[in-house]
Amino acid sequence: MLCIISPYTNPYFNLAAEEYLLKSFQEDLFLLYRNRPSIVVGKHQNTLAEINLPFVQENEILVARRITGGGTVFHDLGNLNFAFFTSGKEGELVDYKRATTPIVEALKKMGLEVRLGKHNELLLKGLKISGTASHVFKQRVLHHGTLLFSSEMGKLSAALKSDKERFTDRAVKSVRSRVTNISDHLKESVDVEIFQERILAHMLQNYKDARPYQLGRTDIAEIKALRDSKYSTWEWNFGYSPKYQFCGSISFKGGSLELHMNVVKGVIKELKIVGDFTSLRDIVLLEQELVGIIHDPETIRNKLSGVDVSNYIRGLENEELLMGMF
DSSP states (O other), rough: EEEHHHHHHOHHHHHHHHHHHHHHHHHHHHHEEOSSSEEOOOTSSOOHHHHHHHHHTTTTTTEEEEESOOOOEEOTTTTTEEEEEOOTTTSSSOOOHHHHHHHHHHHTTOOOOOOEEHHHHEEETEEEEEOEEEEEETTTEEEEEEEESSSOOOHHHHOOOOGGGGGGEEOOOOOOOOOOOOGGOOOOOOOOOHHHHHHHHHHHHTTOOOOOOOHHHHHHHHHHHIIIIIIHHHHHHHTTOOOOEEEEEEEEEEEEEEEEEEETTTEEEEEEEESSSSSSSOHHHHHHHHHHHHHHHHOOOOOOOOOOOGGGOOOOOOOOHHHHHH
């Protein structure tokens, strides 16, 4: 087993690394990495329905999508991510107990009794410290998970606080759980770097043929190419979301209104604005301005830069309309 520590804290790089390692290597692999503050959604989720967009933008939190299913998680430098890449027989590849056992054993060495929960999460004293997910590619499987060590819980909670009722879709929904940091349960005070070293040491000492491996120039070049072509793109992180309907409401000095949108592959296909307001021009013309563009704040802001919304809806500012669309 090759044991790797990623030299980067960019979520787009590290998620691309997981796909590259899964598809380009035949050996068993173990990967550890940390990310700068970011939200990582599951492959089949509606990104906008899972995140607190204003908070994410204000705090410059990156938003990324992974290739595994499951729910949305918050990453920061106090969170350690692990990934196992193994080969096997079709139908026998996905095994969360087998994949998490090395982590459970490593934590037991540190004096922590951890167990696998019914949603394949790791629990410490009944509180969640890790969410896990998997992805099968041919005869290989990726099992990966988070390890909350010293994450900023306030940011975690705020970043994932969203108003899902505005969205109607068939996307996978996240299940919120009570969480805790591992560091709060250790008898000694250690930082996340030391914790990472101990997890790695456990793998090297206890697993046959386990040895360190550093990503080479070719590896890094391939991963960066995948990062740039897929993992850092709006099309993957937002546009890949399943089609959805959005209903937003706005109260403003001139009245109130509702916006109803149908969005497919991130593109606004239909928009209807209704409510109690004075319309100075045909509202259909404003709706048509916004149909056919992506459901993205900056794109919509740019589109509205040449439009005075108050000419259509008396008393409504451009920015108020924009905020009501998310």
